[in-house]
Amino acid sequence: MRLFSGQRAFVLQRLSALVVLAYLAAAALRVAFGAPVTLAQWQAWAAQPLGAALLLLAAAALIAHAWVGVRDIVLDYVHLFALRLGVLAAAVAGFALLAAWTGFIVLSHAL
Amino acid sequence: MRSRRPVFLNFARIRFPVGALASIGHRISGVVLVIALPLAALLLDRSLQAGAEPLVMPGWIRVPAALFAWAAAHHLFAGIRHLATDVGIGASLPAARRSAYAALVGAAAVGLAALIA
Numbered sequence: 332m333r334l335f336s337g338q339r340a341f342v343l344q345r346l347s348a349l350v351v352l353a354y355l356a357a358a359a360l361r362v363a364f365g366a367p368v369t370l371a372q373w374q375a376w377a378a379q380p381l382g383a384a385l386l387l388l389a390a391a392a393l394i395a396h397a398w399v400g401v402r403d404i405v406l407d408y409v410h411l412f413a414l415r416l417g418v419l420a421a422a423v424a425g426f427a428l429l430a431a432w433t434g435f436i437v438l439s440h441a442l
Numbered sequence: 443m444r445s446r447r448p449v450f451l452n453f454a455r456i457r458f459p460v461g462a463l464a465s466i467g468h469r470i471s472g473v474v475l476v477i478a479l480p481l482a483a484l485l486l487d488r489s490l491q492a493g494a495e496p497l498v499m500p501g502w503i504r505v506p507a508a509l510f511a512w513a514a515a516h517h518l519f520a521g522i523r524h525l526a527t528d529v530g531i532g533a534s535l536p537a538a539r540r541s542a543y544a545a546l547v548g549a550a551a552v553g554l555a556a557l558i559a
Contacts, residue, residue: 345528348521355518370494377490386486397479400472433483440490 340399347396354389374440383441390433398426464542467549468520474513504557512553519545 361368376382401422409415458466488494523541527533532541 345525348525352518352522352525370489374490374492374494393479397472397476400469401476404469404473429479429483433486436483436487436490 340402343395344399347392347399350388350392351396354392377437378441380441383437386437387434390430390437394426394430394433398422401426460539460542460546464520464523464545467516467546468524471513471516471520471549474509475517478510478513508553508557511556512549515552516545516549519548 377386402419405415405418405422409418488497520542523532523538523545526541527538532538
């Protein structure tokens with residue numbers, strides 16, 4: 332099972348980092364040069380298809396990045412095979428749950 | 443045959459040059475940020491609720507908030523440093539040590555600012 336491991340994980344980690352970096356830069360520019368965002372504006376933006384899609388992309392990039400990082404740390408420090416398998420499985424389950432929950436949050440507001 | 447090189451994981455004996463500090467800080471801050479992810483989802487959910495009101499937080503929230511601010515800043519600064527090093531920018535030892543100092547000091551400044559501001 333080479334999915335999300337080896338070079339693929341390395342590339343995913345870099346790509347997701349760049350995506351998050353782009354979001355941070357856009358948010359910083361918006362805060363620095365735009366008018367303050369009201370709660371109503373934020374909610375209206377998140378309800379639009381484009382806003383919802385951008386939120387989902389941000390969540391996907393963050394969760395993918397977090398998964399590779401947690402995976403690297405577990406592989407480095409947890410050497411007992413059974414324990415490593417258990418911790419990795421728990422991490423997968425946790426991130427899957429988080430992804431489903433975030434998707435539900437965004438989509439239930441947008442649809 | 444056992445290797446004769448010193449193999450140990452005694453944190454009191456491992457020397458931590460500045461680059462190693464920036465690197466281990468990147469890991470530790472990453473763990474902090476992973477722990478904060480469910481809270482971020484919770485806040486996103488609340489902010490999208492109809493009739494959402496500003497949260498009233500207890501005073502001690504400043505301490506974990508400052509920890510989060512440090513973690514976010516350190517992970518950002520050290521992460522940009524790693525990405526730059528990936529493409530060969532600042533990869534020489536003196537430059538890498540300078541940028542490691544900058545990431546450590548900058549992130550500490552952000553954390554302190556969040557604590558006292």
